[in-house]
Amino acid sequence: MSREAILDAAEAILRDEGYAAVSSRKVAAVAGLKSKLVHYYFKTMDELFLALLRRVEEQHFAELRKATASGEPLRALWHLSTDPTVPKLHKEFVALATHHEQLRQEIARSAQRTRQVYAAAAESALIVAGLSTSMFPPVAIGMMLDGISRVLSTDKILGLDSGHADAIALVETLLNRLSVSRCEETTDAQQQI
Amino acid sequence: MSREAILDAAEAILRDEGYAAVSSRKVAAVAGLKSKLVHYYFKTMDELFLALLRRVEEQHFAELRKATASGEPLRALWHLSTDPTVPKLHKEFVALATHHEQLRQEIARSAQRTRQVYAAAAESALIVAGLSTSMFPPVAIGMMLDGISRVLSTDKILGLDSGHADAIALVETLLNRLSVSRCEETTDAQQQI
DNA sequence: GTCTATAGGCCGATAGAC
C-alpha cells in the first residue's frame, strides 16, 4: 500500500538525515512515487509527521506490553531501552515537538504512559526485593534507567563508548539486587559481580 | 561587534525554533543586519554552526571549572546540569551532529571531556565516602547524573513534570550519602531524608 | 565592512487530466 510506503520512506529519512530532510519530494522519491501522492494521503506535512509518530508509538507500546509480560519486567524494559534503533527517531520527534504543538502533546502523552509502565515495573521489583518504595521512589528508578539508556544512545550516535561497559555493569548489578535478593541477601548479590 | 551579534542571533533562533530555522536571512534579521554580512563573517552556514558550538562549549567548560573548584564538585555539577537553558541547545547540536561530520567530532570531543570531569568528581566523592570505586565505577555514577538530568530537561520541554520531585529527591539522597557519610554513617544520612 | 541584486535550487501546496 502506498500509504505505508510513504510512512516507511519518511521514517527512513527521519532516522538517517533528520527532520529537516523530510520533504514531500524526497519522501516520494524514496518510496518510488510522485510527490503529489504524498499530499493525497497527507494533506500537510504536519499530518504526515503525526501519522508517523502514531505508528511508531503503536510499535513502541506493543514492545512494552511484551516486556511487561515477561518474568522480569524491569530487566526486559532495560534491555528494550538499549535497542539502538528507537532513540534516534525519538530524538528527532522531540526536536520537532519543540516547535509543533500537536506533536508535543502526542509525544508528551506517550512519554507519560511509558513512564508509568517503567514505574510499575520498578515498584513490583522493589516490593519483591523487600526495599522501601518511599526511600527509592519507583518512578525515580524508572527515570534513572531511562536516563542512562539515553546517555548510552546519544553517545553511540556521537561515536563514543567510553564508560559504557561500566555503566551497563552498574545497572546490571542493581537489577540483580532487585531480582535476586531481599535485604538480607544483598551481600551475596554483590559478590556475584 | 557584528560577529558576536550574528552568533547571538543564531543561538537564540537555534534555542527557540530549532536548527532548521537557522537561515542566514533570519539570523541577519534578528541581529538587525543584512544577510550578506552573515556570509562575510561565515563563509558557509556550517562554519557558523561550528563557531557557535565552540562558543557554547567555552562557556560550558568555564562553568565546569567553576563547579569543580567548589567544595562539593559532584553536587555543583549536578546543579549545573539541571540548568534549563543548556540542554535545549545541546539537543539541537546533537541532532545536527547526526548528519554533519565536523560538528559530530567537535561535540564528541566535548562530551568526552565533560564525562571525564564528572567521573573525576564522582571518584573523589566516592573515595571521601569510603565507597568502593570498583563496585560503583565513577564514570557510571557520572553518566547516571547526566542521564537523569537529560530526562528532566526533555520532560520540561515536553511539558511534563510527573516524577520529577521524586527523582530529584533520590539524587539528593545519594549525593548526601556521598558527601556526609562514610560507610558507618549511612544510616544517619538516610534518616535525614 | 556594509550594502543591493540576483542566480539557482528545493520547498509545500494546488489545479486539473485520466
Add this chain to the structure above:
DNA sequence: GTCTATCGGCCTATAGAC
C-alpha cells in the same frame, strides 16, 4: 489513486558597488 505542471516562497551563496 495516480499523474503532469506550476505558483509563490524561502533558502545558500555569489558578484560587484560603495
